[in-house]
Amino acid sequence: MSWTDERIEQLKKMWEGGATASQIADELGGVSRNAVIGKAHRLGLKARPSPVKAGDKAEKPKSAKKKASPAPKPAAKAEPQKPTPQASPAPSPAPAAAEPKAAPSEPAPQPEQKPAEEQPRIVSVGPGGFLRQGPGDQQAPIPPAPPRRLVPAKPSPEIADKTSLLDLNDRICRWPMGHPGEPDFHFCGEKVNPGFPYCVEHCGRAFQAQLPRGARRPPPPLPFGGPRVR
DNA sequence: CCCTGATTCGC
């Protein structure tokens, strides 16, 4: 596979959207995670939370490479080694005047209130490259898709005992059955799971625990998300 | 072990 404009664009979008290289890779298809990362770097977009980037360690010349670097290059690369002979990991006790106390407990001037709350994290990306969030990232339950057309003026016998839009209230499940506009479109109507807009069963559909990375294949069926949900 | 991104380097 080659990097066409479309693929590059999607790579950028997803990368900046926060998707992982693996996700990007298997969404694009035909490329490996490494290819994605490599391409991303070549494109100049990097600087994303990397597990390895946190602490900048000193070099480790001890274990030589197994395969790739057979030739010891004494001067192949200009080592940015500082002439300053500092090898001790302990911070120099010099800055005593500036900071009288650098206690581990900072006043933390940041008015952070809810660190647990963060921006919706992109969990996966749909076929068109649109960014899809994880179920756990959904804040308030989004009102289930406003129907284009309201209930039929003349209720047919079929839906006479079904839960129509007008029957919705805080206590009954708002899970849509069928599709808006269809003659038999109605809502679940069960008693809600307290605190949720849906009944217990449909809560199970609407709110799914964050699955382990391995089993994130089938996107959670959401109301109006797919072909049919019943 | 799994995951992650970063880097290197032969192609």
Place this chain on the structure above:
DNA sequence: GCGAATCAGG
């Protein structure tokens, strides 16, 4: 330019 191999942290 590409990406497998490798590294290194979580």
